[in-house]
Amino acid sequence: MSIVRGNTDEPAWVRRLLILIAITFMALFLLLPLVLVFYCAFEEGLTTYWEALTDRRTLRAIGVTLLTIGIAVPLNVFFGIVAAWCLGKFNFRGKSLLISLIDLPFAVSPVIAGLLFVILFGMHSVLGEWLWSTFGIRILHSTTATVLATMFVTFPFVTRELLPIMQTQGTEEELAARVLGANGIQIFFRVTLPNIKWALLYGVVLCNARAMGEFGAVNVVSHGGKNNTLSLLIYETYQSDLVAAFAVSTLLALMAIVTLVLKTLIEMRTARKEGRSV
Amino acid sequence: MSIEVQNITKSFGNFLALNDVSLYIKSGELVALLGPSGSGKTTLLRIIAGLEEADEGSGPILFNNRNMKDSKIGDRGVGFVFQHYALFRHMTVFENVAFGLRVRPRTTRPDNGEIRRRVLELLRLVQLDTQADRYPHQLSGGQRQRVALARALAVEPQVLLLDEPFGALDAKVRVELRQWLRRLHDEIHLTSVFVTHDQDEALELADRVAVMNAGKIEQFATPNEVFHKPATEFVMNFLGSVNKFRGQVADGKVRLGEQFIMDVPENTEEAKLFVRPHELQISHTKVPNSFNLRAVITRIHSAGARVRVDLETHSGDAMTAEMTHSRLSELNLENGQDVYIVPSNIHVFGADEHAIEE
Numbered sequence: 001m002s003i004v005r006g007n008t009d010e011p012a013w014v015r016r017l018l019i020l021i022a023i024t025f026m027a028l029f030l031l032l033p034l035v036l037v038f039y040c041a042f043e044e045g046l047t048t049y050w051e052a053l054t055d056r057r058t059l060r061a062i063g064v065t066l067l068t069i070g071i072a073v074p075l076n077v078f079f080g081i082v083a084a085w086c087l088g089k090f091n092f093r094g095k096s097l098l099i100s101l102i103d104l105p106f107a108v109s110p111v112i113a114g115l116l117f118v119i120l121f122g123m124h125s126v127l128g129e130w131l132w133s134t135f136g137i138r139i140l141h142s143t144t145a146t147v148l149a150t151m152f153v154t155f156p157f158v159t160r161e162l163l164p165i166m167q168t169q170g171t172e173e174e175l176a177a178r179v180l181g182a183n184g185i186q187i188f189f190r191v192t193l194p195n196i197k198w199a200l201l202y203g204v205v206l207c208n209a210r211a212m213g214e215f216g217a218v219n220v221v222s223h224g225g226k227n228n229t230l231s232l233l234i235y236e237t238y239q240s241d242l243v244a245a246f247a248v249s250t251l252l253a254l255m256a257i258v259t260l261v262l263k264t265l266i267e268m269r270t271a272r273k274e275g276r277s278v
Numbered sequence: 279m280s281i282e283v284q285n286i287t288k289s290f291g292n293f294l295a296l297n298d299v300s301l302y303i304k305s306g307e308l309v310a311l312l313g314p315s316g317s318g319k320t321t322l323l324r325i326i327a328g329l330e331e332a333d334e335g336s337g338p339i340l341f342n343n344r345n346m347k348d349s350k351i352g353d354r355g356v357g358f359v360f361q362h363y364a365l366f367r368h369m370t371v372f373e374n375v376a377f378g379l380r381v382r383p384r385t386t387r388p389d390n391g392e393i394r395r396r397v398l399e400l401l402r403l404v405q406l407d408t409q410a411d412r413y414p415h416q417l418s419g420g421q422r423q424r425v426a427l428a429r430a431l432a433v434e435p436q437v438l439l440l441d442e443p444f445g446a447l448d449a450k451v452r453v454e455l456r457q458w459l460r461r462l463h464d465e466i467h468l469t470s471v472f473v474t475h476d477q478d479e480a481l482e483l484a485d486r487v488a489v490m491n492a493g494k495i496e497q498f499a500t501p502n503e504v505f506h507k508p509a510t511e512f513v514m515n516f517l518g519s520v521n522k523f524r525g526q527v528a529d530g531k532v533r534l535g536e537q538f539i540m541d542v543p544e545n546t547e548e549a550k551l552f553v554r555p556h557e558l559q560i561s562h563t564k565v566p567n568s569f570n571l572r573a574v575i576t577r578i579h580s581a582g583a584r585v586r587v588d589l590e591t592h593s594g595d596a597m598t599a600e601m602t603h604s605r606l607s608e609l610n611l612e613n614g615q616d617v618y619i620v621p622s623n624i625h626v627f628g629a630d631e632h633a634i635e636e
Contacts, residue, residue, distance in 0.1 A: 172364035175329060180378035180433055181352035190381070194368040 037253050040246040052247035060226060061233040061248070064143060068229060069211045072150040076207055080158025081200070085192070087159075088166025089174070099163070105155050113152050114220025117145060141223035149217040154210045161203035162196055169195055202266045209259040213252060279355075279436040279469050280305045281326060284337030288321055288330065295321040297493035300337070303486075306467045308460070310480035313490030314516070319473045320361075320441055322490070326471065327356050327439050341436060357430030357468075359440040363422045365414040371425050372410040375400055378433035400428040403462070420451040427459075431466075440472035444479060456483050477517050481505060489513045511631040514552050521558055521597045525549040525626065532626060532634075537569040539624055540634070548629040555600035557623040560587065560609060570618045573597055575611055587611060589619060 042049055052058065086092075087099055105113060121128045121139035131137045139145050173195070177187045193200075215231040222232060230252055238245035281303040288296040296318045303309050311319035324330040326339060328351040338345040346354050366374050375397045379388055388396065401407040404424035414422055423443065430438060443459070444452045460483050463470055474480050480487045481501040488498040489512070497509035508514040525532045525539060532539040532549045542549065564570045573589040576596075585606045589597040597619060601609075611617070626634045 172360055172362065173366055176358070176360060176364040176366070176429075177377065177381070178351050179327065179329070179356060179358045180381065180429070182377070182381040183352075186381045190377070191366055 034253060037246055037249050040243065041250045043246075044243050048243055049247045049250075052241075052244035053251070055244070057228070057233060057237075058244075058248055061228045061230050062251070064146065064227060065212060065229045065231075067143060068147050068150050069208055071147045072154060072211050073204065073208050076151055076155055076211075077158050077200070077204055079155065080162065080203065080207075081196075083159045084162035084166050084196075088163050088169075089171050102156050102159050105153050110149075110153050110214065110216030111220055114149055114217035117149055117152070117217070117221045121145065140221060141227065143227055145221040146218050146227060146229060149221045150211050150214050153214050153217050154207045157207035157210060158200065158203035161199045161206070165196055165199045198266055198270045202263065202270075205259055205262050205266065209256065212255055279342045280340075281437055281469060281471070282338075282340040282343075283322070283326060284340075286322065286325060286336045286339075287333045288318075288325060288336070289333060294493050296325070296332070299493070299495055301488060301495060301498065303469060303471060305342075305469055308463050308470045308483065308485045309472075310484035310487045311471060311473045311490055312475070312477060312480040312487050312516075314475060316492075317490040318493040319475075319488075319490045323439050323441055323471060323473050326437075327351065327358050328354050329358070355433075355436035357433065357435030357438040359423075359426045359430050359438070359443055361442040361445055363414075363426040363446075365422055365425055365429070367414050370411050370413055371401070371406060371417070372397055374414070374425055375428045375432050377429065397428075397432065400432055403431075404428045418451075419447045420455055423447065423455060427462075431468075436469070438468045438470040440470065442474060443472055444474070444476075452479075459483065481517070489516060491516070507633070508625060509633050511550065511552070511627045514625055514627070514633075519555055519598055521553045521555065521621075522595075523551040523553065523621070523624075525551045534569045534621070534624070535571070537567070540626060542626070542628075542634050546628060546634070549634065550627045551621075552625045552627065553621040553623065554625075555586065555598045556584075557621060558597065558599040559620040559622055560589075560599050560601070560611065561618045561620055562609070564618055565620045568620050570620055573617060573619050575613055575615045575617060578606070578611060578613060580606065589617070591619075 041052075083098075083102060087095060087102075118140060119125060121131070123129060123132065123138075123140070128138075128140065131139060139148070173191050174187050177191045182190065213231060214229075215235065218229055219232060219235070222228070228236065230248060234245050234248050234252070237248065282301070284300045286296050286299045287294075299318070299322060301322075311322060313319045321330060325332050328346070328349070332339075332347075339347050341354065366377065369377070376393050379393045379396065382388075398407060398410070401410055404427055406421060406424055406428065409417065409421065414425065417425065423446075427440075427443075444455055447455065456479055472483070481504075484501060486498060486500055487504050489496045489504055491512045497504050497513045499507075499509075504513055505517055508517065514520055523534055525534050527533075527542065527546055527549050530542055530544045530546070532542055532546075532551075534551055539549075539551065559565070561570075571591055573591045575587060576590050577588040579586040579588070580603065584600050585603055587599045587601070587606075589599065591597060599619065628634050
């Protein structure tokens, strides 16, 4: 006869040891780097830290980063909802192919994604040359390229969060709304959107975090200098001024912490709504 | 408001869901579409609602003689209750019911006070006025069903359509709710159509029943008529269990053994004789001037309001008779007993599976 107490019958010291290993690992690989970032940033005092943050180049990079996420995230939210709506609520030919395609940015290395844009919009490409000769527009090495590359890399986040929930919810509520006389816009804003809002917010938070931290693709398409994003700036300054690089890094680290807190709050909220304990 | 559909055909790929169906429902009538799954009953309901479109070449869908075929779903004046209710999960009961009023264009939308008054009145009607602030997931199945009904009624529909309204409920709630729905219909007299695969539900609730099979309406008549005068073999079978006998046809007469059953047209070749279990008598002695068949009692099911007796004829056919408990004790029946079975009411069907009338 055995008495069930909890899910395991491992002796107490085994359980404690496992927990200790896990905590040590987390401390070494996750917490320590985070602490180090802040430590190095403040190593030469608050004044140096503040100067690094208010440096002209830093302010410009903050501007570029904000502009990039300001354009890329809303557009990806829009396209993400549209894609999830099509894939979740309708059946059509080639649907599974489209679902795989949406995951493409996850599968492709960001550097290759960046190279794709170079091939597409570079001066030696048909499109790039045409844009330059006809409109005098140069996509590559401009902020536009940064935004496009960021959008490409972060596209799947919103769709990936919305698709499963839209699939399980089906279309019955929308049909019911239609029978009750609602038009398409009313159905979307009063029925569909409220049902997906937490998943959507979750997707937005993840998309935003990734957009802010994107380095690989942006590094390929950007020329540096005035088009630097925060990530690119850190990489650039890191080679000459370590303290300044860490100072700027604290901004991204803080945003990461905010993201984690938001993510946890949304997860708690969703779990409570579904009646599960967290 | 009367509903009329003419020559409706609908196919899904190779599957013919509705095959040239026509139906006329009188104003204020409560009609059941009854049939097994795949018979086309839900498809017909959804076509009336506008949730599905009939195939090219189908006839019109008339509400009070006005063709609704090309009007949008929201303009048809239809209240629809979905099988799984389809309540808006993020809205309270109150907001669910108010939805149809809130989405109206500003010119026809009632003001907030009026919406409130009407929603609460409906919630009282469905006996849920105390649950107005709850969410769908906090309600029982029967309560959700009534919210769905109140929501459908809120837009003051001309016709009410219900898809398997009691399908997802347990047996007891089902019976209560259908009696309640019948009373509600007697109060508000809204032309209503509901889909069901449960013959008891259809027979108890409806003014008329359309029995459907394989995309066709086999019979459309009052519950009494479909039960006692089934038009086809399918209706006879679907509305309860039957005992089958082989009749002999000769010279325009159908006989069962020695007994004359009925006159039939000269060219009749085959006659199938069906008898309901409650119309099959059991006797210890031969009944004069009747068809008597020897059979052995194989099992007596007495746990129920009525007793069911399973028998086997000497030629090996299984038969079932039904009787009251007092009749059972009068007859003093036991397993293994040899008895006579005597049909008291015989339904005759021809080779084309249609009833042959006397």
